Amino acid sequence: MSDTRREPVAQSAVRVSTLELFFDLVFVFTLTQLTRLLADELDWTGAARAALMLGIILWMYGGFAWLTNAVIPNDRLRRTLMLVGMGGFLTISLAIPDAFGDSGWAFGVGYFVVNAVHTGLFILAGGAGAARAMARLAPVNLTSATLVLIGGFTPGWWRWALWALAFAVDVAAPYIRPIGGFTISPSHFVERHGLVVIIALGESVVAIGVGATGLPVDPALVAVAALGLTLSYLMWWVYFGDGDEAAEHALAAVPEGGRAMVAMRAYGYAHFVLLLGVVVVAAGTKKVIGHAGDELKLAQAVALAGGLALYLVGDAAFRRALGLGNAGYRAAGAALALATIPLGLVVAGGQLVALVAVLLLVLAVEARGSGRPLRPAGRP
Structure with missing residues (x-):
């Protein structure tokens, strides 16, 4: 790789701070609560609730990743406001069930x-360019936050409608108010979002332990837990197999004027689908542990297969946006994952084995097509 391609990454080598990692601990609880909600209410209504809340929460959580990309929390005021933001996220997490x-x-x-802290910190400390960009975006974010606030005090379908409208405003925000004024540091941006994915995948591992609570530790339980862990590991491989540097270079190669939208x-959009997939897989896995030899209910089989399909579709969209490899392999893998649903209706463990096989097949075919060895990349 030439020095020309390395230069943009080197110029923006801002790394994630320990305070940001501490901030991310709150997000762990958010994902735990969403997984618990979905596992307890594994139907279309529960899935819609989890997806809507994740979308709303992730928009502002992502906003803090953009914030710390531009504002280093290195003084007392900034750290105090970050703590207030964490308190807001903790309140959201406690309310989820x-x-x-x-x-x-x-x-x-x-x-x-959370919205007020995000907007205030950006305008006060983000620099002239970020402050101007945030001043344009702030009314849209305020509209969304107000809809969520009012919705929280309204009953029944009014809450559904107002929160769905808030999510729609969030999704449309970059098109309502252009975001080209934000400066993106590729190294920090890629690392911060990679840590979010690691946190989410960690929740899928936690779900294995939660599902096994109170069950006798016998060879069958160990085997199905190992299958669940293998599935989580292969999901990690799907996302991180090329290493962080490939994504850093791809993002750094985008001209600054269009980098924020890419x-x-x-x-933003692709990671919402990807993270929703992780939550759904975790909820499905929680139900399967301890019942490997049993038939799954349709909702449980759909959660396992559909969650993995969402994850692969989100990863394909992520790769397509950055121009990383052939995203078609991931999309094909999503279709194969859905094809395992009938097997889950016969035996749960069989569906887990099939899903592991699907990911291995996707990774092997992709490696052969690219001419590289079948092993995950990483930093030297």
């Missing part, structure tokens, strides 16, 4: 606080 019931107000208030497509 009953967010469509009595805890809706807490979800709305927490989200409004980052939004790759790390």
Whole structure:
């Protein structure tokens, strides 16, 4: 690789701070709560609730990744405001299990606080360019946060409608107000979002332990737990197999004028689908542990296969946005994952084995097509 391609990454070698890692611990709890919600209510309504809340939460969580990409939390005021933002996220997380019931107000208030901290920090400390860009985007974010806040105090379908409208405003925000004024540091941006994916995959491992709680540790339980861990590992490989540097160079190669929008497509829209897939797989895995020899209910089989399909589709969209490899292999893998649903209706362990085989096949075919060895890349 030439020095010309390495230069943009070297110029923007800002790394994730320990305070950001501490901030991410709150997001672990958010994903735990969403997985628990979906596992307890594994139907279309539960899936819609989890997807809507994840979309709303992830928009503002991603906003903090953009914030710390431009604002280093290196003084008392910034760190204090980051702590207030963490408190807002913690409030949101606590409200998740009953967010469509009595805890809706807490979800709305927490989200409004997080939005206010994000906007304030960006305008106060983000620099002239980021402040101007945020001033354009702030009214749209405020509209979304207000809809979430009001929705938290309204009953029934009004809450659904207002929160769905808030999510729609979030998705459309980069097109309503251009985001070209934000400066993206590729190394920090790629690393921060990679850590989010690691956190999410960690939740899928935690789901194995939670699902096994209270069960006798016998060879069958160990075998199905190992299968679940292997599935999580292969999901890690799918995302991180090329190493961080490939994504850094791809993002750095985009001209600065269009880099923010490419980052939004790759790390905003695509990562929502990808992370939703991880949550759904974790909920499905939690149900399977301890019942490897049993038939799955349709919802459980769909969760396992559909979650992995969402993950692969999200990863394909992420790769397409950055121009990384042939995304078609991942899309084909999603179709194969869905084809395992009938097997899960016969035996749960068989579906887990089939899903592991699907990921191995995708990775092997992709490696052969690219002419590289079948092993994950990494930093030297």
